[in-house]
Amino acid sequence: MKKYNAEILNFDGTNESTSLSISESLSYLESDKANVVLLDILSDTVAESWWQDKNFPDLNSHKFHTSLRATGITLGQLQRTEGCNFVKKMDQYFESSKNLNKGLKKTKFIEFLSQEANATTYKLNDEREFMLATKRSYPRYTGDKPFSFAPHCDVISFARDPELWPLEEPKKQYGVFLTIQGAVNESAFTLWDHKPASREELDKISKEYEKNHNVGILNQSQSISVVTKPGQLCLFNSRALHAIDKCESERRTIGTFLINNNGWKICH
Numbered sequence: 001m002k003k004y005n006a007e008i009l010n011f012d013g014t015n016e017s018t019s020l021s022i023s024e025s026l027s028y029l030e031s032d033k034a035n036v037v038l039l040d041i042l043s044d045t046v047a048e049s050w051w052q053d054k055n056f057p058d059l060n061s062h063k064f065h066t067s068l069r070a071t072g073i074t075l076g077q078l079q080r081t082e083g084c085n086f087v088k089k090m091d092q093y094f095e096s097s098k099n100l101n102k103g104l105k106k107t108k109f110i111e112f113l114s115q116e117a118n119a120t121t122y123k124l125n126d127e128r129e130f131m132l133a134t135k136r137s138y139p140r141y142t143g144d145k146p147f148s149f150a151p152h153c154d155v156i157s158f159a160r161d162p163e164l165w166p167l168e169e170p171k172k173q174y175g176v177f178l179t180i181q182g183a184v185n186e187s188a189f190t191l192w193d194h195k196p197a198s199r200e201e202l203d204k205i206s207k208e209y210e211k212n213h214n215v216g217i218l219n220q221s222q223s224i225s226v227v228t229k230p231g232q233l234c235l236f237n238s239r240a241l242h243a244i245d246k247c248e249s250e251r252r253t254i255g256t257f258l259i260n261n262n263g264w265k266i267c268h
């Protein structure tokens with residue numbers, strides 16, 4: 001497997017420059033030998049061409065994270081749905097994934113992860129596959145909150161309606177995003193050493209942030225803040241809280257999640 005210039009970052013402040021493949025990077029994360037891995041996989045011009053790929057759908061405003069635009073319905077949106085709306089929303093999600101994945105499978109980003117992580121599409125059953133990836137755009141943010149993407153975590157089992165949610169907790173889940181363009185103010189990606197235990201805790205943290213523009217527990221947690229460069233792939237444990245600093249000009253990324261469930265599976 002191809003190796004890339006790599007930076008390993010840890011909550012205790014230790015960093016190491018080395019060279020790693022995607023599979024090795026995932027193993028480092030799984031064994032807690034790394035908390036964040038950065039890989040220089042592309043030049044900025046090639047990264048831009050991956051963004052321009054016609055197989056991605058158009059960007060839309062994000063329903064819950066309003067200072068973010070993304071392509072397609074994401075699992076996070078589905079996880080917030082409760083009660084009688086849930087079945088309808090789930091049907092919509094899987095219908096849209098089925099349609100969008102036809103194109104997404106042909107994107108360079110998904111071809112790359114499929115080959116280099118030996119990853120396949122995560123499926124609920126033969127009929128229902130999870131969406132593969134999104135493009136994300138953070139437009140210039142002029143509000144008074146510190147983040148363009150508020151502190152959150154991505155855990156496939158964290159649904160608000162656990163009775164209806166069809167997924168058990170998988171063993172591991174990692175976020176993977178490719179930076180296409182940074183913001184002028186060098187807004188960073190921050191990962192905190194705090195993993196909410198439940199959806200309820202995550203919702204409480206989100207409410208606290210909305211109210212106070214600050215989250216108490218994060219002030220006491222170790223963290224890693226990094227300004228990712230165009231063409232750089234960032235891999236991290238998405239169960240830990242993470243956020244994107246306020247962007248004073250547009251920032252763009254392409255990303256998804258990898259789940260270790262008898263081999264790496266892609267879902268978003």
Ligand SMILES: O=C(O)CCC(=O)C(=O)O
Pocket residue numbers: 136149154175176177189242243244253254255256
């Ligand atoms: O794509 C990004 O900029 C941020 C990644 C992130 O926060 C996520 O994937 O949950």
